[in-house]
Amino acid sequence: MSQLEVKNVSFSYDGKNSVIENVNLSVESGELVSILGLSGCGKSTLFNVIAGLRTPQSGRVLLGGEDITSKPGSISYMLQKDLLLPYRTIEDNVALPLIIGGMKKKEARAKVQEFFPRFGLDGTQRKFPSELSGGMRQRAALLRTYMFSGKAALLDEPFSALDTLTRSDIHKWYLGVMDEIKLTTLFVTHDIDEAILLSDRICLLTGKPSTISDIIVIDEPKPRDLSFTLSEKFLKYKKAVMDKLTAEN
Amino acid sequence: MKRKLQSTTSKLLPAAALLILVGVWELVSDTGLIPKFMLPSPVEVCAAFVSDFPLLWENSWVTLLETFIGLLLGIAIGFVMAMLMDRFSPLKKALYPLIVITQTIPTVAIAPLLVLWFGYEMTPKVILIVLIVFFPIAVSLLDGFSSADPDTINLMRSMGAGKMQIFRYVKFPGALGQFFSSLKIAVSYAVVGAVISEWLGGFKGLGVYMTRVKKSYAFDKMFAVILLISALSLILMGIVTLLQKKCMPWEKSKINKE
Structure with a gap:
């Protein structure tokens, strides 16, 4: 059973123009799923809805089968700051x-x-x-x-404020830690490389209003190390992601 | 090394300025440029301070006691007001302008009324100090509470924190810096407030003593009291600074790193 599930979630700030519409996604236990999208695509809005800080117009958020829609205190998150x-x-x-x-x-x-x-x-x-x-x-x-929350965590561009060297350092560290604690994670990023390196699956959040347009499975054994980013496979994934992102926008 | 040097010069300069000032004062007084009965020389002031010390000491305690009680009450009331206004925003909208208006009323003008209402004992003095102190405390705390980072508050909410917990772990410690800055001001105001209210009636205290020596034209003693009042304010401000360092150890670690 999936640990974290988002079902048909739509949200608008003014009641008319939806920022996100009909978002469906699920994160299996111990899995890392990233949400990849251009800036302003409603990633952070989706995030706040999942964290329970905002109430969606429709749809539900489930954690371990329990309804946590607009109930803060069930799932925590981490930001760039x-x-x-x-x-x-x-x-x-x-x-x-x-x-x-x-x-x-x-x-x-x-x-x-x-x-x-x-x-x-x-x-x-x-x-x-x-x-x-x-x-x-x-x-x-x-x-x-x-x-x-040992159960699941939301990470909203957690490493994007760090410089490149520190970042690859922290990626290495992150892969190591995750291999041990296997935290169920929903990871928001705009960095394609980061998404491919860390994720099991990548959800593309595109369009206006935004919705999940594609899911790309990164079928690569874990733990991965940084050399993966230099492999041919990695480039193939990257090309696939970029093609789909440009096709959608 | 460089920093040490800088801090020495930064202490040396005001000390030199003070020394020159006192020197000029002594000269002006000794040469008779200004008659002695109007401006006693620093040496005479010191002599008066020493000879009057037992009396000054006794009266200081009264003034200090009033100051302390007034400060404690003022801080307590300021804190509660700030907390309530932060929690209930209609209350803030209703009371904030009123609080500002109370500050435009000159303390010297209400002090005699307080004496008429509450007599010559300690009560009117304490009330006046409370009136003086609670404003800077309430305003600084309120500003501190409301300037808490909204992202941090949201994160706390996502962890299931209630309003009280957010207050305790985020807003209150975040406002401490502003609180202590305002406390330094409040402390010196409080001492002055105590003295002013003692001028207008009372049996003991530095203010009472001051009016007494003024009436007998003992200007050297007058200056001795002024000196003592300044010294007391400075000492109290020093205590606040020490307290701040003790209560905010993270500030020190920041300075060490920079």
């Missing part, structure tokens, strides 16, 4: 979702410790976000997202 609270140490930032969920501070702190080495964050526990580099902050933000 790390949104770490500057006045909390990294461990307290990461433990925050647990504390909000009602866990005692001490307990929450103890619980997050074991994930620090796994996420390559060991030694940053007592530091403040301002003492960390952008890449490290994004790692901490991902760990926080993971602490909130």
Whole structure:
């Protein structure tokens, strides 16, 4: 059964012109599905609907079979901005979702410790976000997202603010971490390379109002490494994606 | 190294300016350019400070006590007001202009009324300080609360945080910087407010003492009190700065990195 399902979701801000229409997609348990679209295609709107922050005009969002439409607090997300609270140490930032969920501070702190080495964050526990580099902050933000929901996470262009080198670094790190924790992930991006490298499937969000026009399966064993981006297969996928994107617009 | 040098010069310059100022004052007074009974020399002021110290000490405690009670109440009321106005926006729309208007009423003008209403004891003084203090506190906190990043608030909501939790984990700590800046202003205003309200009637306190020495034309003692009041304000502001460093350790780590 799919872990995360979006069924016939339509949304408009003014009640007339839909931004997204009839969006259907599903993410299987442990799978990474990306949504690829040009900027302004309604990716972030779709995101807010799935997170429960906006109520769609029609359609439903299901998590593990349970209806979570317009119910925030079931699935967490991560954005381009790390949104770490500057006045909390990294461990307290990461433990925050647990504390909000009602866990005692001490307990929450103890619980997050074991994930620090796994996420390559060991030694940053007592530091403040301002003492960390952008890449490290994004790692901490991902760990926080993971602490909130082991079930599924939404990632909205999480790495697009990083420079190219840091980015390929963090891609490598991300593939490694995902191989271990196998988080069910819906990943929004406008970077075709990133989408092919990380995803099991890529959904193209195109048109006005936007809808899922195509799904491309990246049939490549995991864990992948960065050399995949230089292979011929990779280029084939890239060409297929680009052809479809241009055909739709 | 360079920074250390800079901080030394930045302390050296105001110290030198102060020294020159006091020197000129002493000269003007010693040469008789301005008669001594009108402007006592710094040396005489210091002498008066020392000889009057027991009296000054005793009166300071009264003034300080009023200041503290007034500050605490003012902060508490300012905090609650800011919190309520942040939570219920109609309340903010209704009260914010009123709060601003209360600040245009000169404190010197309401102080005598307060004395008439509440007598010569501590109550009118504390009330005046509360009136002075709560405004900067309430406004700065309210601004701090409402300038919280909407993306962060949405993220907290997506984690299932309620309004109280968002307040506690995002809005309140985010407003601390503004709170402390306004507290520094509030503290010095509070001391001055206490003195002013003591001028207008009371039995003890630096303000009462001040009116007494003024009436006897003891200008050296007058200056000694002024000196003490400034010193007290400075010390209180210093305490606030220390408190701020203690309460906001993340600010320090930011400075270390830069």
